[in-house]
Amino acid sequence: MNKQGSVLRRPRTLAICACLTALALALSYCERFIPVGALIPLPGIKLGLANIVTLFALFALGRRYALAVMLTRCLLSAIFSGQPMALLFSVCGGLLALLAMSLAMRSRHLSIYGVSILGAAAHNVGQIAAAMLIMHSTAIFYYLSTLLFAAIITGALTALAASGVLRALDKSGLLRKK
């Protein structure tokens, strides 16, 4: 009640969160049309464009809002796709990624790049854990190595995008704390 009240008392933040959630959903939908598989023929590799939004929310709004945006996105995308199993995957990955990123943010020695790469890696760890849970088998664990290598690249790319967004919106004044 208290938390909800505080968000609603800041309609601007609430509106930004809603926009970010919609943007994340749109990005994860558009991602399907980018043929990453043609470039790297490995299953399960995604750019993780929605992570740009989580990263942005984390840096610009704080982790509480980033968590809200992430959870809403996972829930809505599971409803839209009609796959309840997808919820387990995205929530496992998303929560672990957010935890890793909010911890990594505290280090003054890491920039948005390091934070994003750690988030992508943690996301993959979460997904592999979810997969092992569903499969009742640890056979898939070795695939984590491939995903970790991919996380370095995709994490850096999403950080590049989020960094650009932060710079642009920073100049526009949207991020200005009153």
Add this chain to the structure above:
Amino acid sequence: MRKKRGESPYDDYSRDESLSDMYRRKPRWGDYVTVAIIGLAAAVIVLLLVGGTGDTVVITHIGETLERVDLSVVSGEPYTYTVHGVYTTVVTIENGEAYISQSTCPGQDCVHAGAISKAGESIVCLPNQVSVSIEGGYLDVLSK
């Protein structure tokens, strides 16, 4: 830098640098250390789990072993095994490698995963909860 009195916060560009610092948009040394650690972790997983001798293909469905086939025994005629789960997945073994040749699952990731032949490798079909893996690998050998 502090905002001067009377200035609108929305056209204050002078804080750009300090804000950029706040959002930490430029790579720092910790980033390179992070990349190195993740790369190392990935390499260690590959080195520990993949490779070595072992040529038994194990087909499982939700943790239950359905079939074990020796890779080297299959010669000439390809060997196929069909798993009937929520979807139907066909595993084919030929020329010393195993792959999922057909699946009715929506993503088709398992079919696109290609063939495996080394110990420790595996192919999974998440929607159908089927895994095809080759037993062995250094970790398996060590634990025996």
